[in-house]
Amino acid sequence: MWKLILGFIAFAALALFILSKSGGDIDMSGEKHGIDSHAPAASAPAAASAPASAAAPAASAASN
Template sequence: MVKILIAFVVVAGAALYLLTKGGSDVSIAGESHSVESHAPAAPASAPAEK
């Protein structure tokens, strides 16, 4: 049981290290619902015909 706990702590630490030092724009803060997180909307096209 202790070995499993130690292995979990090591893997979790390595994952956090790689996420924070990766150099990319990776957010570990959860879901972001701000306007900056979405691409601009495409312009509306003509309505679809039936």
């Protein structure tokens, strides 16, 4: 039993050591569902619509 407790303490100490070495900038808040989480993805549909509008005249020319 004492080996189990000692192993847990060693594992916890190792985990705290690794987490402290990473600079402490670890986000443990889980999934984000706010406005901030969707800000980078907001520019993706605008960029994706430009090639689609450029391909539309080529598709209509091919059907003629």
